[in-house]
Amino acid sequence: MTPAGHPEHGVEDLCAPGRQLYERALRDGQVNGSEAEAAPCLVDFGLLRPAVTDPARLEPVSPAAALHRLLRAAAERVADERRREARLTETFEPLMRIDERRAAGTDTPALSMLSGTERINRAITEATAHADRELLCVQPRAGQHGRRGDASRVIALERDQKVLARGGRIRTLYQHTTRHMPAILAYHELLHGDAEARTLDEVPDRLIVVDRTVAFLPANADGTLALELRHPALVDYLVTVFDRLWRLATPMHPRAAEQPARDGVTHRQRAIAALLIEGHTDAVIAERLGMNVRTAREHIAKLAALLGSESRAQLGYLIGRSAILDPEE
Numbered sequence: 284m285t286p287a288g289h290p291e292h293g294v295e296d297l298c299a300p301g302r303q304l305y306e307r308a309l310r311d312g313q314v315n316g317s318e319a320e321a322a323p324c325l326v327d328f329g330l331l332r333p334a335v336t337d338p339a340r341l342e343p344v345s346p347a348a349a350l351h352r353l354l355r356a357a358a359e360r361v362a363d364e365r366r367r368e369a370r371l372t373e374t375f376e377p378l379m380r381i382d383e384r385r386a387a388g389t390d391t392p393a394l395s396m397l398s399g400t401e402r403i404n405r406a407i408t409e410a411t412a413h414a415d416r417e418l419l420c421v422q423p424r425a426g427q428h429g430r431r432g433d434a435s436r437v438i439a440l441e442r443d444q445k446v447l448a449r450g451g452r453i454r455t456l457y458q459h460t461t462r463h464m465p466a467i468l469a470y471h472e473l474l475h476g477d478a479e480a481r482t483l484d485e486v487p488d489r490l491i492v493v494d495r496t497v498a499f500l501p502a503n504a505d506g507t508l509a510l511e512l513r514h515p516a517l518v519d520y521l522v523t524v525f526d527r528l529w530r531l532a533t534p535m536h537p538r539a540a541e542q543p544a545r546d547g548v549t550h551r552q553r554a555i556a557a558l559l560i561e562g563h564t565d566a567v568i569a570e571r572l573g574m575n576v577r578t579a580r581e582h583i584a585k586l587a588a589l590l591g592s593e594s595r596a597q598l599g600y601l602i603g604r605s606a607i608l609d610p611e612e
Contacts, residue, residue, distance in 0.1 A: 313340045
């Protein structure tokens with residue numbers, strides 16, 4: 284154990300008291316044993332040893348002999364480590380070959396979790412870096428996220444324009460409530476190439492599919508977690524769902540299709556009526572159709588006035604009896 288006040292060190296870093304005492308021992312041939320108490324490292328390292336004629340005194344070991352002994356010990360340690368290295372390699376090489384065969388077809392996982400908006404955007408950018416076929420997007424509540432949404436659109440605009448420049452196609456689904464939003468319209472006006480957009484009353488949560496090989500889905504409510512899917516069957520399923528929704532959607536860009544009112548009831552009011560008779564609250568209706576609660580209530584009040592309803596229950600009954608929800612001929 285090292286005495287208090289004496290620092291621990293290696294033989295290659297002799298402490299000042301130890302060096303001074305060893306140098307004096309070399310000059311004088313011996314030193315008193317009590318003097319070595321301030322530098323016990325000299326005895327520990329074999330630089331001082333008891334004198335044969337007087338064990339109370341210490342004599343120095345030749346520096347050349349000490350160096351030779353220490354170098355030999357170091358060489359033995361190095362040799363031991365090399366033998367240990369060889370044994371480790373011999374043990375693990377067969378295991379590594381097994382793992383390489385197992386991982387050969389799974390270098391890219393079929394399902395990955397991405398954390399953080401920056402990491403998610405970076406993964407999407409990397410996936411679209413060489414995309415030249417098709418980009419499918421579902422964007423619910425687009426244009427309603429303030430500065431954060433503006434920043435995301437700037438990133439997406441540059442990314443999407445590169446896909447179009449390579450000859451790719453972009454199809455985007457929005458909710459009907461975004462059809463006249465300046466930010467969304469400006470975004471599509473800035474894109475040059477084969478880019479189309481359509482709208483539905485309701486769309487599923489956000490989805491991006493790149494060249495029908497990789498898809499990105501949100502994994503939590505605030506969008507800070509996302510799933511990256513590369514399993515062919517899952518990606519094909521999502522593409523099929525998108526295609527079916529696309530066929531039901533109303534064109535918005537590059538040529539918008541009108542949504543005519545029928546019997547004084549607008550398309551949006553018909554969508555609200557359908558949810559009303561299912562028993563949903565105003566808040567749920569607003570959330571599902573991508574509008575605020577106040578706007579939803581204004582449309583509900585117009586429906587009530589049109590049908591002569593005096594209560595919420597009566598309004599549902601009158602909607603059911605009316606032709607509001609009948610399919611168009």
